[in-house]
Amino acid sequence: MICLRPYGSCLRCKWKSAGNSQDVSMEMEKSMEMIKICLLGLSGMFISILFKNGKQEYSIYICLITGVIIFSFAIDTVVEIKSVIENLGNYFNVGNQYIATLFKMSGITYLAEFASNICKDAGYGAIAGQIEMFGKLSLLLLSLPVMLALLDTVSTFLG
Incomplete structure (x- = not known):
């Protein structure tokens, strides 16, 4: 298992439970x-x-x-x-295209929510709804290659 010490997020690591001052300072920060x-x-x-x-x-x-x-x-x-x-x-051993797709999806979600909330605050609920709908459609479009790869993998195991 690779050690995630620099990120302070390894739950089973004895190094973190030892009370390392670097982890404590990162958590405080x-x-x-x-x-x-x-x-x-x-x-x-x-x-x-x-x-x-x-x-x-x-x-x-x-x-x-x-x-x-x-x-x-x-x-x-x-x-x-x-x-x-x-x-x-x-x-x-996950392909980089899947990781890139994950980040694109996260970015689209954040930007769509951010823009939608600003439109709602300004009183333009209809525009906010359109932004949310386009964000959902963009997520669906990005997820299609991943779903096709998953179906291909399942059909390979079954066939």
């Missing part, structure tokens, strides 16, 4: 980052509420800017997750 993101989100929400009564267009801009800043915090986490999944893919 992630906890502090989550607190920062929560405070940033709440601050953006409160400022947006203040502007909602007077200048409503500023309220939407504040929500959008807050979301983009939070997304920029998430990029580092996504890079870590990507490297862990690639290591797992190498360990289990």
Whole structure:
């Protein structure tokens, strides 16, 4: 089994349970980052509420800017997750196209939800629904090659 020590996510590893200071500092750093993101989100929400009564267009801009800043915090986490999944893919001998498809699907899901929520906040529910529908269709389109490969594998085992 490959060791995931740098990622602090190996559940059965004795190294982690030994109380390594590197793991403790990584966990503290992630906890502090989550607190920062929560405070940033709440601050953006409160400022947006203040502007909602007077200048409503500023309220939407504040929500959008807050979301983009939070997304920029998430990029580092996504890079870590990507490297862990690639290591797992190498360990289990999974093709890189499946890992790439998984990341594309995750990205489409996140972007569709982000854009849809902004449209809902702005009061454009119909556009939000269309974004969600297109996101679902995109996921279906990306999953078709994976489903065909799975069916091919099953038919090989059965035939």
